[in-house]
Amino acid sequence: MKVEDLKYETKLEVLVLIEQNNIPEAVSIVHSELKCGLRVAKEIVDSLRNQFK
Numbered sequence: 001m002k003v004e005d006l007k008y009e010t011k012l013e014v015l016v017l018i019e020q021n022n023i024p025e026a027v028s029i030v031h032s033e034l035k036c037g038l039r040v041a042k043e044i045v046d047s048l049r050n051q052f053k
Contacts, residue, residue, distance in 0.1 A: 001036045003047050011048070018049050 006014070010033050017026040023045060031041035 001034050001040050003044055005034055014048060
């Protein structure tokens, strides 16, 4: 699982949440969208956060 596996709309939603500093909600969305573990979802969110800092 990686950032590229997210749909465009989901990625935008997650980026907005990251901008609002709502990391738990962003992780939750990635977790439910990709049906992956929380650790993987957190890594994906961290990757997105680092790309757009």
